[in-house]
Every structure is written in C-alpha cells, then in structure tokens.
Amino acid sequence: MTASTASILLVGLPETGKTNYLARLWASLREGKSAVTSTPDTGVIKYVEDAVAHLLEGAFAGRTTLDSEDQSATFRIPVRASEGAIAAELVVPDVNGEMWRDAVEDSEISQRWHDELCRTSMALLFVRARSPLNHMPLDWVVSDGILTKITPNAEVQSRIPTQVYLCQLLRFLETTLGQSGVKTPRRVAVVVTAWDRLDAQQRAQGPWRYLESEFPLFFGALQNSEELDIDAFGVSIVGGDLTDDPGFKADFLANGDVHASGYVVHGTEEQADVTIPIAWLLRK
Numbered sequence: 001m002t003a004s005t006a007s008i009l010l011v012g013l014p015e016t017g018k019t020n021y022l023a024r025l026w027a028s029l030r031e032g033k034s035a036v037t038s039t040p041d042t043g044v045i046k047y048v049e050d051a052v053a054h055l056l057e058g059a060f061a062g063r064t065t066l067d068s069e070d071q072s073a074t075f076r077i078p079v080r081a082s083e084g085a086i087a088a089e090l091v092v093p094d095v096n097g098e099m100w101r102d103a104v105e106d107s108e109i110s111q112r113w114h115d116e117l118c119r120t121s122m123a124l125l126f127v128r129a130r131s132p133l134n135h136m137p138l139d140w141v142v143s144d145g146i147l148t149k150i151t152p153n154a155e156v157q158s159r160i161p162t163q164v165y166l167c168q169l170l171r172f173l174e175t176t177l178g179q180s181g182v183k184t185p186r187r188v189a190v191v192v193t194a195w196d197r198l199d200a201q202q203r204a205q206g207p208w209r210y211l212e213s214e215f216p217l218f219f220g221a222l223q224n225s226e227e228l229d230i231d232a233f234g235v236s237i238v239g240g241d242l243t244d245d246p247g248f249k250a251d252f253l254a255n256g257d258v259h260a261s262g263y264v265v266h267g268t269e270e271q272a273d274v275t276i277p278i279a280w281l282l283r284k
C-alpha cells in the first residue's frame with residue numbers, strides 16, 4: 001500500500017454477512033461491469049473464489065474460521081470507481097465477527113487490528129436484518145453500566161443489546177480510522193445485510209428508517225457522529241433467502257445468474273449494482 005492509497009476494512013459482529021457480501025462483491029468486481037472494478041491481476045484468490053463457488057451452488061458461504069491474528073493470510077484487492085475517484089484497496093479476508101465482539105466486550109482491540117484501523121480511513125460496518133443473534137431489547141439498567149465498561153460477567157453479556165455493541169464498534173472506528181496521518185476522507189458505510197428478509201413496507205422505507213426503528217441508540221450515535229462521514233445501505237446479495245426459502249433457492253438454481261442477482265438500497269432507491277457502498281466510500 002502506498003501512502004496515498006486508502007484501504008477499506010470490513011467490520012461486523014458474528015454472522016452479519018461480511019463474507020457473503022465479499023463473495024458477491026468479488027463476483028461483480030471480476031465481471032468488470034459495475035460502478036467499482038478491480039484489476040484482475042491479483043491472481044486467483046482462493047478465499048473469495050471459494051465463497052463465490054458456494055453462491056453458484058445456491059448456498060450462502062459458511063462462517064469465517066481464519067485466525068484474526070494471522071497476518072500472512074491478509075491481502076488487499078485494489079478497487080477503482082469512476083475517473084477521479086479515490087483509489088483504494090479492500091482488506092481481505094474479512095476477520096471473523098468474534099474478534100470484533102471480543103474487542104467490544106474487552107473494551108480493547110488487538111494491537112494488530114488497532115494499527116490496521118489507524119492505517120485505514122474507510123470501513124464497511126455490517127448489521128444483519130432479522131439475524132437470530134440480534135438482541136433487541138434495550139435494558140437501561142444493564143446497558144448503562146455496559147456503556148461505561150463492558151462487563152466480563154457472561155450472564156449479563158448475554159443480555160447486552162446488539163445496538164450497544166454497534167455503538168462501541170462505531171466508537172472504535174471514530175477513535176482509530178485514519179489516525180496514522182491518512183489523507184483520504186474518514187468514511188463508514190453501514191451495510192444492512194439480508195435486506196430481502198424484511199417485509200415490503202420496511203424495505204420501501206430504506207436502511208436509515210430501519211436502523212432508527214430497530215437500533216435507535218445506534219441510529220442516534222450514527223446521526224451524531226461529527227467525526228465520520230456516514231451513510232447506510234440495505235444489501236441483498238442474491239435477492240432472496242437461500243437457506244429458509246426453498247422456492248427461492250430452486251428458482252435461483254434454475255434461472256439465477258449470480259451476476260444479475262442481488263441489489264443495494266441507498267436512500268429508498270433500489271439499484272442492481274452491489275458495489276454501490278464501495279463506490280460511495282470512494283467518491284471524491
């Protein structure tokens with residue numbers, strides 16, 4: 001990475017859709033017809049290619065097991081948007097979500113990822129719509145203490161609302177992104193994955209409204225962040241659910257083309273191009 005090249009990191013709690021988005025993104029980057037493209041001379045990147053292979057077989061890619069401290073496993077995919085846009089590199093593979101969850105619970109991020117965030121000025125922050133792991137109720141008696149210091153008590157942890165974790169992840173980004181003198185803008189695209197799982201009314205209202213109703217505390221923190229340039233995106237990587245919707249899966253396998261599937265909602269507008277959140281990060 002040269003000093004003038006920005007990098008983009010994927011950040012999110014377990015099972016929030018990081019790897020599957022990366023797989024779908026990679027399919028588009030490889031095809032070269034989207035708002036963001038990549039130079040294909042990066043060779044065959046097995047990790048992402050394997051994830052794409054799952055999608056082609058009509059299954060979501062599995063959970064990430066890579067050791068987050070294994071630096072040798074990290075590589076960077078150069079990404080480019082329109083003429084004049086910021087050139088950047090996507091840091092892959094995405095770290096598994098346990099690392100981010102532990103960082104919140106310990107109120108501390110490992111040195112290796114702290115340094116990576118400081119060298120990075122942009123991030124995709126993942127939230128998964130209707131994830132069984134989303135813990136919704138905000139219990140102020142518990143959360144109050146957590147916001148000042150995350151408790152090591154397992155019983156209490158299991159009641160920590162997801163939005164409290166999200167607020168802390170946002171705080172990490174605010175305090176680290178671009179801190180080692182990076183000149184490119186400090187930007188965060190909040191990506192709400194599995195957008196296809198929401199009902200028609202929620203989908204029509206767009207990702208900001210979704211965040212406001214499901215995670216009001218996190219929504220407030222995003223709105224009040226003076227330090228970062230933030231926008232929200234709804235993403236469905238293939239346009240439906242390959243796990244719980246056998247009809248959709250059968251149709252996808254019979255007629256689906258991974259490159260023509262999936263969409264992004266920005267504002268309330270739906271667009272077929274899944275690279276849109278990256279294009280937003282890279283805009284001049």
Ligand SMILES: Nc1nc2c(ncn2[C@@H]2O[C@H](COP(=O)(O)OP(=O)(O)OP(=O)(O)O)[C@@H](O)[C@H]2O)c(=O)[nH]1
Pocket residue numbers: 012013014015016017018019020021060061062063064065094095096097098126128193194195196197235236237238239240241242243
């Ligand atoms: N319906 C639907 N489900 C999705 C979509 N994207 C992700 N998912 C679901 O989310 C699950 C988790 O996705 P992963 O990509 O493995 O999540 P991750 O953030 O990489 O998880 P870790 O590796 O554990 O950190 C998948 O197995 C799918 O069930 C989507 O666009 N639509």
Ligand SMILES: [Mg+2]
Pocket residue numbers: 018019020062063064094095096097
């Ligand atoms: Mg993963």
